[in-house]
Amino acid sequence: MFKTAQLSLLALGLAFAGSAFAERVLVAVAANFTAPMKALAADFEKDTGHSLVAAYGATGQLYAQIHNGAPFEVFLSADDSTPAKLEREGLGVPGTRFTYAIGTLALWSAKPGYVDDQGQVLHGDRFQHLAVANAKTAPYGLAAMQTLAKLGLSQAVAKKLVEGQNIAQTYQFVASGNAELGFVALSQIYQDGRITSGSAWLVPTELHEPIRQDALILAKGKDNPAAKALVEYLRGTKAVAVIRAYGYQL
Known part of the structure; x- marks a missing residue:
């Protein structure tokens, strides 16, 4: 009985320790990626323990919001030029931009x-x-x-x-x-x-020109482990399978 109680307390302590490192990431998502993002968000939260809050809209509108100080930490664009522009303007973390889908x-x-x-x-x-x-x-x-x-x-x-x-x-x-x-x-x-x-x-x-959709960790997400975890998750085989299921190329 005593050993069982010890094990239960140990499991509870480990669960609490894990949750202490869990973070929330705020993501700006191009409207075309709404359905796959909702599917990916559930898997991401389950697999990593982090939580995700997404806002959806036109890429240009999201760009304007980021410029006006919106607290987004990761940007999933519907093109490759807007994230590149944000990176040049100092609003993105250099080296984190990559193509997550081709529409x-x-x-x-x-x-x-x-x-x-x-x-x-x-x-x-x-x-x-x-x-x-x-x-x-x-x-x-x-x-x-x-x-x-x-x-x-x-x-x-x-x-x-x-x-x-x-x-x-x-x-x-x-x-x-x-x-x-x-x-x-x-x-x-x-x-x-x-x-x-x-x-x-x-x-x-x-x-038409290729619809290369790039992701970027924004400056506000530089020190957020959940932002880094999301970008890494999007590159993983599980996320890639979901993205392909919605008709995107990679």
């Missing part, structure tokens, strides 16, 4: 069979509204506009464009039926090897 742009409709697998629907008159994210703040919006330009459709669809503040709002425009189709992140409509709803065309990568 895929998709033309999507909530209606099954509406979008063909070659994207020819863009050349017709079947739709009145085409949703895109703000090209100035959302890298997926910029990729969408580059695609339209490459296809020679910029002027033809100009009056049909409906602009979302970020890729999450753009998705909602299409999901609600307010736009018949729109350019979204594949991760919003894809899981475990299949399109989860509606119909989609995966935009060929040669139609």
Whole structure:
């Protein structure tokens, strides 16, 4: 009985000691990465003991918030240029930036069979509204506009464009039926090897600049072990499998 009590107290002491080293990390996450981040957060907390609080938005908007003193400690961007800029400006920790995912742009409709697998629907008159994210703040919006330009459709669809503040709002425009189709992140409509709803065309990568998504430990997270742990976790095989499951390349 005495030995059992000793062992119980020892286990309790070890658990308390472990929790004493647990930290919380505040993460700014590009809106396209919302679904995989929520899945990763649960695994990260379970596997490391640290806690994670995420805020989601357009990359440009998150950049402005970081510049204005937001307490974010890690930034998961939807491009590679914004983290590089933050690093140059002294707001990121040098040497911590890396590409955690390469995104895929998709033309999507909530209606099954509406979008063909070659994207020819863009050349017709079947739709009145085409949703895109703000090209100035959302890298997926910029990729969408580059695609339209490459296809020679910029002027033809100009009056049909409906602009979302970020890729999450753009998705909602299409999901609600307010736009018949729109350019979204594949991760919003894809899981475990299949399109989860509606119909989609995966935009060929040669139609836009690569969507390299970089992570960076921010200056406010320099001394936070949870920030370092998250960046290391994103490189691990378990996280990579989750990221791939949502249609990203690495």
